[in-house]
Amino acid sequence: MATSTTYAMKGKSKRIKKDGITLFLLSTPFIIAMILFSYFPVYGWIYAFFDYKPGIPLSSTPFVGLSNFQKIFDTPADLINALINTLAMNFLNILLSPLAIVFAIMINEVRSTRYKKFVQTLSTLPNFISWVLVFSLAFAFFSSDGFINTVLSKLGVDKQIDPIGTESVTWFFQAGITVWKSLGWSAIIYIAAIAGIDGELYDAAKVDGAGRFKSIWHITVPGVLPTFFVLLLLSVSNMLSSSFDQYFVFYNPLVADKIEVLDYYVYRAGIKVGDYPFATAVGMFKTLVSVVLLFSVNFISKKIRGQSMI
Amino acid sequence: MTLILKNFSGKAFDWLNGILLLLFTLMCIYPFYYVLIYSISDPAKVAQGIFLLPAGLEFGTYKSILSLPYIKTSFFISLSRTVIGTLLTVLCCSFFSYLLTKDRMLLRKFVYRMLVVTLYINAGLIPWYITMKMLHLDENFLLYVLPTAVSGFNVILIKTYIEQLPAALEESAMIDGAGYLTIFTKIIFPLCKPIVATVAVFAAVGQWNTWMDNYFLVNSASLKTIQLTLYEFLSSANTFTGLDAASITRQAQNVVLTPESIKMSTTIIVTLPILAVYPFMQRYFVKGIMLGAVKG
Known part of the structure; x- marks a missing residue:
């Protein structure tokens, strides 16, 4: 009797084992895809340590150690410039990020559900178009025969404006375009956060004689602050990264000095100039700083809110 | 008295709020509309400026572009x-x-x-x-x-x-x-x-x-995406390298094609598929933002 039970158990565990292997085999195509497209590129970091030239196999190129990283600290002027541009534009974006809260609160204060939906639907649309399309629309609006300049000349203004080709406004123009594209979309997360606030709080405030603005200031705003805080910390950790597409499409010789961000610099040094090792080193350095920022920001979040973000 | 005043300021706030939201919404939508009416305007008349209605009606640009x-x-x-x-x-x-x-x-x-x-x-x-x-x-x-x-x-x-x-x-x-x-x-x-x-x-x-x-x-023309095609039209340095000039004149004998009208109508062609799925997408916004939050 006892032996037959163990026998049955053995059979069962064997079947489970076989099952496990089947499941693993079924997953292999996906595991391979994951390795090829997410892990294998990381292996490419090795190029940063060689004096690699396109066309010559890596095995016959000299190992140069950290000299490519040293080049970063020799601080070429254009690298510093790219760093300044990246920080400036990301800082502007962070500075403007509370606008999404304002927009969410404004939508939330609308009484008519239909109007709410109307505003929300249409203001989210720009988020879903590509940067090429954004550039095309911007061009139709701001170029010399564009909408704005036609209106200006109709109004009898002699001056023409050209934000796409004027260095001094580039940072602000890009920040404005970013707000236009993403405000409606960023507001959605805050609208969801507002919907999650306990309605009794508002009732209690009303009983206590609080008006609309007081309710907003003392209930709604504190209610969305945790969400804001997490997003803020995430954008701080992404301080060195930019939406490459955006600066790529708006890049032109007139504003090159103000619009070249680190990601564009890597593209230029690597693909245009062909210095793969140095560009890889800059990219790695950027990743390293981002990871350090992410962990420190997460540490701060743990200290202040007692809660980890990642 | 104070109650009336309060009601009044509440109403005023509602109106102001509604108008500000409307302005931003128009800012989001009008560029699309402007490009649309530009693309169907008569290229010869459009230079005077258009605001709400197309100047003349001319679908020739689309016809010749779509036949390329x-x-x-x-x-x-x-x-x-x-x-x-x-x-x-x-x-x-x-x-x-x-x-x-x-x-x-x-x-x-x-x-x-x-x-x-x-x-x-x-x-x-x-x-x-x-x-x-x-x-x-x-x-x-x-x-x-x-x-x-x-x-x-x-x-x-x-x-x-x-x-x-x-x-x-x-x-x-x-x-x-x-x-x-x-x-x-x-x-x-x-x-x-x-x-x-x-x-x-x-x-x-x-x-x-x-x-x-x-x-x-990818360099080969047979694998080019429409986004890159539009980008090449837009980047002024090579506005028409992608377009075979001879084929344009052949296709569009009756229509004056200007670089602007080509850009505008291609922009609309690239936007349309997004607009087509957009109403259907909205149900997934809130779930989708989680996608975006992690990806971005």
Whole structure:
């Protein structure tokens, strides 16, 4: 009797084992895809340590150690410039990020559900178009025969404006375009956060004689602050990264000095100039700083809110 | 008295709020409308400026643009990458997540951890570029659809969804002797429709809008996406290198084509597919923002 039970158990565990292997085999195509497209590129970091030239196999190129990283600290002027541009534009974006809260609160204060939906639907649309399309629309609006300049000349203004080709406004123009594209979309997360606030709080405030603005200031705003805080910390950790597409499409010789961000610099040094090792080193350095920022920001979040973000 | 005053200021706030929102909404929409009326205006009259209505009506630009083999091909390529890429993402991610819900799977924990790590690692542009070349994906349609087939975030999203489905549904099928593939296609996949739809919609928009892979790694005209085609029209340096000038004059003997009208109508052609799926997308916004939050 006892032996037959163990026998049955053995059979069962064997079947489970076989099952496990089947499941693993079924997953292999996906595991391979994951390795090829997410892990294998990381292996490419090795190029940063060689004096690699396109066309010559890596095995016959000299190992140069950290000299490519040293080049970063020799601080070429254009690298510093790219760093300044990246920080400036990301800082502007962070500075403007509370606008999404304002927009969410404004939508939330609308009484008519239909109007709410109307505003929300249409203001989210720009988020879903590509940067090429954004550039095309911007061009139709701001170029010399564009909408704005036609209106200006109709109004009898002699001056023409050209934000796409004027260095001094580039940072602000890009920040404005970013707000236009993403405000409606960023507001959605805050609208969801507002919907999650306990309605009794508002009732209690009303009983206590609080008006609309007081309710907003003392209930709604504190209610969305945790969400804001997490997003803020995430954008701080992404301080060195930019939406490459955006600066790529708006890049032109007139504003090159103000619009070249680190990601564009890597593209230029690597693909245009062909210095793969140095560009890889800059990219790695950027990743390293981002990871350090992410962990420190997460540490701060743990200290202040007692809660980890990642 | 104070009550009336309060009511009044409340009303005033409502109006002001409504008007400000309307202004921003118009700012979001008007550029699209402007480009649309520009594209259907008579190119000869449009220079005087248009605001609300097109100047004259002229669909000739569209006719001649749509008859260009160049535009047709790139539209077809963009459409193909959208359809094939989305199908591939949906199928791979949902089946992989189903397999990952099975505790019995060999090395399951390890594989799942590897997947989570992919959310945080990004090799960067140059290593990616070299790797894709090494895999011979340059000058290859597969470059558009393979790298996005297994996306860590989509897998995690669908896996979480499958895990909260009642286990009894699957067990009864198991007893009937159905295999994993049958259970997945007959039971699990149909139940995952809401989350799969979210993933599909956002993957489709992503595919339609992506063109950087094309710009970096594919030169051949027969694989060019419509986004890159539009970009080439727009970047003034080579406005018409992509367009065969002879074919334009041949196609458009009756219509005066200006660079502007070509840009505007191509812009509309690239926007339309997004507008077409947009009303249907809105249901998935809130779920989709979680996608964006992690990806961005």
